[in-house]
Amino acid sequence: MKRYFTLAIIATSLFWSSCEKETTNSASKIEILENWTVTKRIHNLTINHRDLFFVNSSTGFIVGYNGEIYKTSNAGQIWQKQNSGTTLHLFSVNFIDPNIGFASGDAMHGCLDDDCDKGAVLLKTINGGRTWVKSFFSQYESIKSLHFFDEMNGLAIIRTPYQMGARSFHMGRTTDGGKSWTLMNLDVKNYDDKFYTTGELVFVPGENQELYRSDDMGVTWKTVVKPHIPWSYVRSMHFYGNLLGFMDGGSSFYKTEDGGLHWEITSMPLNTLDMFHCANDMEWIAIERTYDTSNGGLLEFIGSTGAQTVDEGSHWAHSKLFSDISIVRYHFPEDYIGYGLNNTEFYTIRKK
Numbered sequence: 001m002k003r004y005f006t007l008a009i010i011a012t013s014l015f016w017s018s019c020e021k022e023t024t025n026s027a028s029k030i031e032i033l034e035n036w037t038v039t040k041r042i043h044n045l046t047i048n049h050r051d052l053f054f055v056n057s058s059t060g061f062i063v064g065y066n067g068e069i070y071k072t073s074n075a076g077q078i079w080q081k082q083n084s085g086t087t088l089h090l091f092s093v094n095f096i097d098p099n100i101g102f103a104s105g106d107a108m109h110g111c112l113d114d115d116c117d118k119g120a121v122l123l124k125t126i127n128g129g130r131t132w133v134k135s136f137f138s139q140y141e142s143i144k145s146l147h148f149f150d151e152m153n154g155l156a157i158i159r160t161p162y163q164m165g166a167r168s169f170h171m172g173r174t175t176d177g178g179k180s181w182t183l184m185n186l187d188v189k190n191y192d193d194k195f196y197t198t199g200e201l202v203f204v205p206g207e208n209q210e211l212y213r214s215d216d217m218g219v220t221w222k223t224v225v226k227p228h229i230p231w232s233y234v235r236s237m238h239f240y241g242n243l244l245g246f247m248d249g250g251s252s253f254y255k256t257e258d259g260g261l262h263w264e265i266t267s268m269p270l271n272t273l274d275m276f277h278c279a280n281d282m283e284w285i286a287i288e289r290t291y292d293t294s295n296g297g298l299l300e301f302i303g304s305t306g307a308q309t310v311d312e313g314s315h316w317a318h319s320k321l322f323s324d325i326s327i328v329r330y331h332f333p334e335d336y337i338g339y340g341l342n343n344t345e346f347y348t349i350r351k352k
Helices: none
Strands: 005-009 024-033 036-043 049-054 060-064 069-072 080-082 090-095 101-105 120-125 133-137 142-148 154-159 169-174 196-198 201-205 211-214 236-240 244-248 253-256 264-266 277-280 284-292 300-309 329-334 337-342 345-351
Touching: 024 300, 049 329, 049 337, 060 090, 060 101, 090 142, 120 142, 196 236, 201 236, 236 277, 277 284, 329 345
Parallel strands: 005 284, 049 090
Antiparallel strands: 005 277, 024 036, 036 345, 049 060, 060 069, 069 080, 090 101, 101 120, 101 142, 120 133, 142 154, 154 169, 196 201, 201 211, 236 244, 244 253, 253 264, 284 300, 329 337, 337 345
């Protein structure tokens, strides 16, 4: 039997701050699970961030409101502000190598900024973020969830202006580096700006229990037969390589071992799979945010706990509650190192 291990960090939405100099007030390292540590740094930064992407274990980018982009070249110790050339809100960032990357965001209307009323924005850099070239798409309201396979071929969730009875959210594909986009005929969920990739495989949750799968970078699509999800809602999907994958179906979890062609219900000692990372094909761990509802039924964050398995999920070890860990947004550029954010907190998750 194959044995797998995965790393999961459970989260919600967040704000993040960044700056041009080292602004760490404190740093602490916690061994949250066996052989895994979480290091938290506190920064005096002010960006309202919307996305995080690390090209490798050292170089990463965050984007957010008012066109702000920040870059680190030393694994998050120092963040430098980049000149994006726009003040439109940015929601997505994706790089194919340390030099070539893209960022995108929403159109803005009725304001005094030079970029208002021009449509959704797409930025491209070829020099690691020092300069950005911007393009506008007057027919779109937003471009989100960017993923580029190479400099020319990419996918995004694109929102078009509201029209009664018409779909507003679309799967978009570009073959010319984002200069133009083709909207595909998929019933993707309205008000959902997520799709999921592993290698050349792409998965898009759709309406009415549909799950679309492409094995050629989004050129062609097929509907996947999967177990019924009672809530009709795919909350997240996570993959290791081109075969092993997990799906959070709201009330149940699902697992595939054949690249998403077939899915079976599986058990997890978690409430959600907001983040799920595979460290290798044997290890899985999780860090999950925990809430208390004793205060009149209101959700109150009380800390995070870790869970770890080394036998394909048959047995799980759990950590104690860590009140000072609260990871929200994350990205793992490598199998054994990842980064997370929450407000002014920057986290490094590393296997020892």
